[in-house]
Amino acid sequence: MADSEFQAIQDRKVRDEQMRNMINRKLVESGERERLKELLRERLIECGWRDQLKAHCKDVVRQKGLENITVDDLVAEITPKGRSLVPDQVKKELLQRIRSFLASQTNI
């Protein structure tokens, strides 16, 4: 890989990171992040995600025993399943909301 090419990729990475941080800041600053969190929570309850995951957590805790498991073990154990169970519809809706939020922010 040529040096210039490497440099370009590095630059891009930095720019992406700056962009990500800026978007995050906007979301926090406006309170939109809290609203999105609440929306996501509602949707995940409605589609049964919360119940399913809760049942799974209970199974894991029962299997290993409450004394022998940490929150982090539990998080590690359920994360793959939790991610895969989020309906595409919910992801789409959230993405749409973030998009229209960003579109409404003229100064980005």
Added chain:
Amino acid sequence: MNSGGCDHLSAFKEEKGIEPFRIIFSYFISCCSRESRKRKALALQCHTCRQMSPRLHSCLHCVFFGCFGAKHIHQHAKSKNHELSMDLTYGAILCRVCSDYVYDREIEELFRTQQRKSALLLGMLNPFSPWEPSEMEVELLHQNPKRRKIDGNSTIGLRGLINLGNTCFMNCIVQALTHTPLLRDYFLSDQHKCQMTQESQQCLVCEMSRLFQEFYSGVRTPHTPYRLLHLVWTHARHLAGYEQQDAHEFLIAALDVIHQHCKASRNKEDADGNTAQVCDCIIDRIFTGGLQSDVTCQECNILYTFRLEMSPRLSTPSGISPWISAPRKTTLHLVSWSDPCATDSHTLISAVFSNGLDRFEEATSLTYCLRRFTRPEHLGSTAKIKCSKCHNYQESTKQLTMKKLPLVACFHLKRFEHSTGYHKKISTYVSFPEELDMTPFMSASRDNNNGYSHQVIQEAASGLTSENKYSLYAVVNHRGTADTGHYTCFIRQHKSHWFRCEDHLITKASLDYEVLKSEGYLLFYHKQILDYE
């Protein structure tokens, strides 16, 4: 896992009190002003790697933020010997010594208060909080240790009903009501506080509660609903007797009696002495929505907007019951209402439906009926309105749209025609979807140039606006003629299992080949997304 805090946390609280928790929580988790949100937005990054990581923690002993994922908070805690830190998303407290999160009632209570305050400021009136049993409920749970787990294949809730002599019309409605998710939640969580304390034996709501207990008790033998029948006969005299009755009429009567018994002794007036506009009983909370009627004077183009309640409970002429109608032909519903805005509160009489035979070929789907219901309609010379601007009786254009969607929409396809001398049944197949999007029929979709805005329809088609979507959960069918016939129904159990109920018989059914192909009479849809009120 430790649910009762830890010595390290207790020692910390002993020394510094609860204030440090409150400060971090209100500045970096649930902010109560735009100023503090701004500060939070700038501060939220790991002091080691400078990333805005998702699981950022704050040290409770010094000013340090570190991320959890790359273990920067762990490294800090270890090198500085700082035991406790707080997760900056939810406020959970991490103890390095115990290597786990620890919990404390007092702190959690503080957080909840703070969270509510902040949510309120962002316009979220009622953010979700998980159910927590009250002391009484904990007591009850201890006293009754038997638990019943209901999984996706459980048949609990399915129960046949004995036919007491032409009572299939009632059995079908009972099946549909007992499978209405929100009614089930209401009754199984024992929320009915009887208003007829002197004569609760006479209360139809109490009887419904017992019925739900019967249905969800797990007993598989058919239930005999004679008490229900008796109560209906007592309270809705026009349904008494052993003749076949109309299932739709029974539904209206049952919902209305339940509504009356819910508020039997309650003061019907609000503080200002006005009769409350919308009833808050469980029936109205679930089944009542609002319509908007826009009437335009043809002469001066002025627009009058009216609000109407729509509920299967209300019968004509004070509201629109069967609020969807007619797969076919000239069902003329007279609806009258008064204009709440006008000073001389005149009454408008108008025709909701007035479609000639010529249109009936098209009326083969529920969506068609809805489109017809909500499209602008010219009111001719026989239905003039008195315009308060040009002070004269004028012809007008009227459009009905849905202002507030009910949680459960019940569609009645008018298959029976009763005129003097003859009874007729229309058996035309009318298709109906499993999933119904009401967006195009909403008042918000109404475009000022008559019709719907293009954009809304496109949005609805792309499936992104799911707020107005409904799912089918029960279908009542009628077999036979207008004079003699038999009612059966299909009900949905869990998310996607369908069953056919014919009095005491319950059999598995296919959604695509049986339910959606059936000659529907009453269609029950529930809203997919509930707004938390």
